[in-house]
């Protein structure tokens with residue numbers, strides 16, 4: 001925060017989320033907080049690069065992260081862990097156990113400090129302050145998509161451009177220090193940034209829906225075709241993950257860090273005791289597209305993963321996600337709260353697009369609506385190919401002998417950091433209950449269901465009109 005002037009809006013006192021906002025006071029936790037923290041240039045990504053280090057008061061946490069990187073902290077469940085790695089990793093864990101619990105009270109006034117603190121995940125005695133940080137952010141005490149993607153980037157080369165170029169991004173914090181992991185996160189970051197046009201198109205359509213005359217219908221038709229083109233760009237960006245992220249490295253070295261976890265201190269702050277790992281299923285952008293286009297995922301069939309959330313208080317519960325809600329609904333508990341509210345607001349739009357298109361019975365408009373849905377379906381088809389390539393394929397074959405050597409060559413020792421996780425190594429998805437079926441059958445069935453519901457929203461023209 002040293003680089004912010006005292007008058008900067010981010011230096012203003014942040015409302016205590018536990019006590020709520022005084023009447024008439026605007027939430028200034030972020031510049032766009034009053035507007036769901038969605039920036040017109042960078043969408044769900046923050047407009048400025050996120051904080052890279054906490055102030056000295058919390059330096060012990062940053063030191064532990066540095067140490068984890070220097071000593072190449074490994075998961076105990078790593079398939080080819082060496083004796084030396086076991087010793088190094090255990091000595092790091094011993095240092096963590098000996099460290100003092102730092103107070104979080106001075107973190108609470110700043111959303112930026114809280115976001116950086118939320119990226120740091122270590123066992124007790126830091127667990128308690130971590131839970132306090134999570135309560136402030138109203139997030140469960142696990143790494144989320146926002147930690148890995150939305151708030152985990154910097155510019156490769158300094159630039160004055162208001163929107164970061166898609167090829168000028170790097171990740172701040174990595175579990176494995178590999179380029180593969182960085183590319184995995186940056187693929188999502190690029191999708192978020194390219195998706196800003198989709199958000200803008202949706203906003204413009206909402207204005208036209210409000211007007212609702214024949215001219216508005218023609219404009220909405222054009223906007224829907226533009227949206228389909230943006231969706232095809234997102235598909236291209238998604239498929240390009242294959243250029244920088246090796247499926248075997250992903251499956252054997254990166255993915256284990258994303259496993260869901262059980263919490264030992266669940267009773268302490270009444271958190272749910274089983275939690276999802278980070279997943280792009282927590283991207284508000286894709287949820288927003290579904291909500292806006294009228295794709296209904298709320299009646300997910302029983303084959304979808306069912307994560308139990310504690311029905312009482314706590315971060316996830318405060319996101320008002322009922323236990324056993326469909327997977328995609330439950331994923332909202334892992335989104336930044338402003339984005340969660342944005343989706344709620346979008347879902348409550350007084351003039352939903354799908355119903356409006358259906359009412360007009362206009363063939364050209366209906367075709368355009370279906371074209372946008374087809375674009376979203378193509379994105380999900382491509383995602384299915386990616387999941388088959390990165391999860392189902394590698395799960396059927398042993399890790400290649402060359403993998404350890406590849407990782408050594410690719411390690412970004414100079415810039416990467418390593419974080420500890422609570423991975424249990426027993427499931428293949430980020431959700432602890434996902435993918436129990438042999439060879440990922442449950443996962444594929446689930447993703448195909450989501451894709452099929454996208455197509456099911458398509459409108460048929462009444463031939464009698």
Ligand code: HEM
Nearest residue numbers: 187188191279280281283286380386387390429430431450
């Ligand atoms: C190597 C790349 C990727 C792999 C292996 C992968 C894997 C998965 C898996 C296993 C799931 C099931 C839920 C879970 O376990 O979390 C999932 C869901 C999902 N992923 Fe990915 N993913 C990848 C890239 C992406 C990217 C770049 C995006 C876009 C931001 C994305 C968007 C989604 C969405 C929205 C869902 C929820 C299902 C849906 O709405 O269709 N994924 N992904």
